[in-house]
Structures are given as C-alpha cells and as structure tokens.
Amino acid sequence: MINQSGSKVDLAITMGDPASIGGEIILKALSRPSIHDRANITIIGSRSHLEKTYHHLQPFTSQELIHPDSLNIIEVDTPENIIWGKGNQETGKASFLYLENAIALTLNGQFEGIVTAPIAKSLWQSAGYDYPGQTEVLAQKSGREKFAMMFLGLSPYTNWVLRTILATTHIPLKTVSDNLNSSILDSKLELLIENLKQDFNLEKSTIAVAGLNPHSGEDGKLGIEEKEWLQDWLINAQKKYPQVKLIGLIPPDIMWIKPTQAWFRDGNIDTPDAFLALYHDQGLIPVKAMAFDQAVNTTVGLPFVRTSPDHGTAFDIAGQGVANPSSMLSAIEWAIALCYNRKQT
Ligand SMILES: NC(=O)C1=CN([C@@H]2O[C@H](COP(=O)(O)OP(=O)(O)OC[C@H]3O[C@@H](n4cnc5c(N)ncnc54)[C@H](O)[C@@H]3O)[C@@H](O)[C@H]2O)C=CC1
Numbered sequence: 001m002i003n004q005s006g007s008k009v010d011l012a013i014t015m016g017d018p019a020s021i022g023g024e025i026i027l028k029a030l031s032r033p034s035i036h037d038r039a040n041i042t043i044i045g046s047r048s049h050l051e052k053t054y055h056h057l058q059p060f061t062s063q064e065l066i067h068p069d070s071l072n073i074i075e076v077d078t079p080e081n082i083i084w085g086k087g088n089q090e091t092g093k094a095s096f097l098y099l100e101n102a103i104a105l106t107l108n109g110q111f112e113g114i115v116t117a118p119i120a121k122s123l124w125q126s127a128g129y130d131y132p133g134q135t136e137v138l139a140q141k142s143g144r145e146k147f148a149m150m151f152l153g154l155s156p157y158t159n160w161v162l163r164t165i166l167a168t169t170h171i172p173l174k175t176v177s178d179n180l181n182s183s184i185l186d187s188k189l190e191l192l193i194e195n196l197k198q199d200f201n202l203e204k205s206t207i208a209v210a211g212l213n214p215h216s217g218e219d220g221k222l223g224i225e226e227k228e229w230l231q232d233w234l235i236n237a238q239k240k241y242p243q244v245k246l247i248g249l250i251p252p253d254i255m256w257i258k259p260t261q262a263w264f265r266d267g268n269i270d271t272p273d274a275f276l277a278l279y280h281d282q283g284l285i286p287v288k289a290m291a292f293d294q295a296v297n298t299t300v301g302l303p304f305v306r307t308s309p310d311h312g313t314a315f316d317i318a319g320q321g322v323a324n325p326s327s328m329l330s331a332i333e334w335a336i337a338l339c340y341n342r343k344q345t
C-alpha cells in the first residue's frame with residue numbers, strides 16, 4: 001500500500017446497524033494495536049451497545065476484542081433492547097443517524113475520513129430514510145453531484161491492487177440498460193481518472209471497460225447497446241483522455257481472467273490499473289469471489305476519504321462471535337493509507 005509517515009490520521013467509524021455484526025467486527029478489528037499507532041479512532045454509535053457486545057462475545061469468541069473502555073465514542077441515540085440478527089425500524093434509524101453525525105463532524109473538520117460499518121438498506125426505508133445506500137447519503141450531504149462506488153483490494157498473495165468502479169449501482173437489473181448513457185459513463189470515467197491520480201499517483205493509467213452483453217453484443221447479435229452507442233462513447237472518451245489507455249469493450253466474462261491471475265498468482269502480469277464495470281453484479285461478483293475478506297468499498301468524489309467493508313449486515317450470524325473482521329480491518333487500513341496520501345499531496 002501507500003507509504004505512511006507523519007502525524008496520525010483522524011478517523012470516524014460508524015457502528016452500522018446495531019443488530020448486525022458491526023459492533024463485533026469493530027471490536028475485533030480495533031484490537032490490533034498497530035491501527036492506533038497510525039490513527040486516532042472515534043466510534044460514532046453507542047458505548048453501552050459496544051459494552052454489551054464485548055461482554056456477550058468475550059467468553060466464547062477465539063478472536064481478540066478491544067475493550068470499549070479504551071475507545072473514544074461519540075454517543076448517538078440507540079435503542080436499548082437490541083436483538084442480534086433482528087434489525088428493525090429502530091436499528092435502521094440509529095444506523096442512519098450514526099452516518100449523518102459522522103458526515104457532519106467530518107465536514108466540520110473533526111475527521112479526515114469515515115469508515116462505515118454495514119447498514120440494512122431496507123431498514124432505512126422502514127425508518128423513512130429514502131436512500132439507496134450510504135454512498136448516496138455521503139454524496140448528497142457533502143453537496144457532491146458526481147460520485148461513484150469503487151472497490152479496492154490489496155491481494156494478500158501477490159500485493160496486486162484491484163480497483164473496480166461501478167457505472168450503475170443499486171438499481172434493478174432490467175433497468176440497467178435504460179440507466180446507462182454517455183453522460184453517466186463520462187462522469188464515472190472522469191472520477192476514476194482523477195482518483196487514480198489523487199490516491200495512487202497514476203498519471204498515465206490503463207483502464208479496462210466492460211461490455212454490457214454476452215461477448216460484448218457479438219456484433220449486435222447478442223445485444224445492441226455496444227453497437228448503438230457504447231463503442232462510439234469509448235472512441236470519444238479515448239480522444240478526450242489521450243494520456244489514459246482505455247481498453248474495451250471487453251466481454252464481461254473475459255474481463256476478470258487477468259485480474260484473477262494477478263490477485264492469486266502473479267502480481268506482475270500485465271493488467272489494467274482499474275476496471276469500469278457497467279452494473280453492480282458485473283463488478284461485484286468477481287470482486288467478492290476473489291477478495292471477499294479483503295475488498296473495501298470506497299466512495300470516489302467526496303471531499304474526504306470514505307471506506308467500508310465489502311460485506312453487509314450478516315444478520316444471520318450476528319451475536320455468534322464468528323464474524324470475520326478482515327474486510328473491516330482492510331477498510332480501516334485503506335482509510336489510513338488514503339488519508340496519509342492525501343495529506344502529502
Ligand atoms: N456497506 C454496506 O452497508 C452494505 C450493506 N449491505 C446490506 O446488508 C444486508 C444483507 O446483505 P447480504 O446480501 O445478505 O450480504 P451480507 O454480506 O450481509 O451476507 C452475505 C453472506 O456473507 C456472510 N458474511 C458477511 N459478512 C461476513 C463476515 N464479516 N464474516 C463472516 N461471514 C460474513 C453472511 O453471514 C452471509 O452468509 C442488506 O440489507 C444489504 O443492503 C450489503 C452490502 C454492503
């Protein structure tokens with residue numbers, strides 16, 4: 001990852017849905033002393049809930065947990081009778097308020113970045129918060145119209161870095177084609193190019209762009225979007241960004257062969273620096289198949305760093321002590337690295 005030197009970074013971690021594995025993965029991840037050497041961490045959530053989580057899990061989990069007494073915690077209204085695995089309107093509301101508070105404090109200069117534990121989008125809806133996810137709240141409350149969801153992963157096998165940005169996110173599959181257009185792709189590509197420069201010092205990047213249909217449409221026989229406008233969009237984008245090498249439209253099933261080899265076997269093979277996927281599962285199935293325990297969701301285009309584990313609330317295992325904190329740990333590590341890098345530029 002990126003070199004880290006200088007003063008500690010100030011990070012907020014939101015607790016996520018309190019009925020989820022959020023508290024558990026936070027207590028597990030923060031038990032690593034090396035994090036506290038590089039970051040001042042503040043949890044936005046509830047001390048009593050983290051204490052309850054600690055005392056409930058401590059007797060039977062084999063993994064270390066940090067004691068909540070040693071954490072800075074900013075208290076936000078949290079329901080008292082939480083049952084792990086049984087999220088409801090109240091826990092949904094609390095998880096929204098954690099995020100809202102973290103954003104306000106960060107925009108006020110208290111934190112350089114936010115790491116968000118998972119929330120349940122359906123419970124936000126039940127609580128009356130009509131947002132598709134945390135990404136959109138972060139962007140709207142930061143006043144950013146252009147933003148994107150990008151996934152990062154540092155391979156533990158080869159040190160290769162996976163970067164996948166999504167052109168569309170939480171929309172039904174049958175509306176993907178209608179939602180895709182040149183201006184959305186322009187916006188996501190511009191954000192990606194800027195981000196590669198800002199966070200990875202990559203001035204001359206190579207970016208792979210996926211097709212939409214099987215075999216990228218097979219000359220219009222298996223889908224028409226490539227022929228009708230996607231290929232023209234790519235040609236124009238290449239002219240607009242001569243310093244960047246755009247490769248595409250790569251058949252979606254082919255696109256992930258080299259990254260998978262680079263992730264598992266050989267970090268030096270010739271792969272693009274980043275991948276532009278056209279819809280949620282086109283990007284996230286390979287990311288999660290390759291890197292479920294390491295990948296991190298980040299929001300590009302915000303005035304501060306935001307990362308999150310790539311998984312969700314995992315209500316099915318909440319309160320059982322078996323949640324793996326690796327993706328949360330990666331989210332914290334990436335947030336620290338990105339904040340350090342931005343301090344230096
Ligand atoms: N960043 C966020 O806030 C995200 C929130 N979600 C939300 O989470 C909820 C549940 O979504 P699902 O699709 O079921 O995905 P999920 O990631 O919560 O669960 C999928 C499977 O992976 C397992 N799993 C997840 N995290 C794990 C961990 N750290 N250790 C061990 N096993 C783990 C779960 O037990 C489950 O079997 C939905 O409401 C969704 O919207 C989903 C993804 C990201």
Ligand SMILES: NCC(=O)COP(=O)(O)O
Nearest residue numbers: 132133134135136297308
């Ligand atoms: N699939 C990614 C995801 O659900 C994360 O959404 P967000 O809440 O971070 O916007």
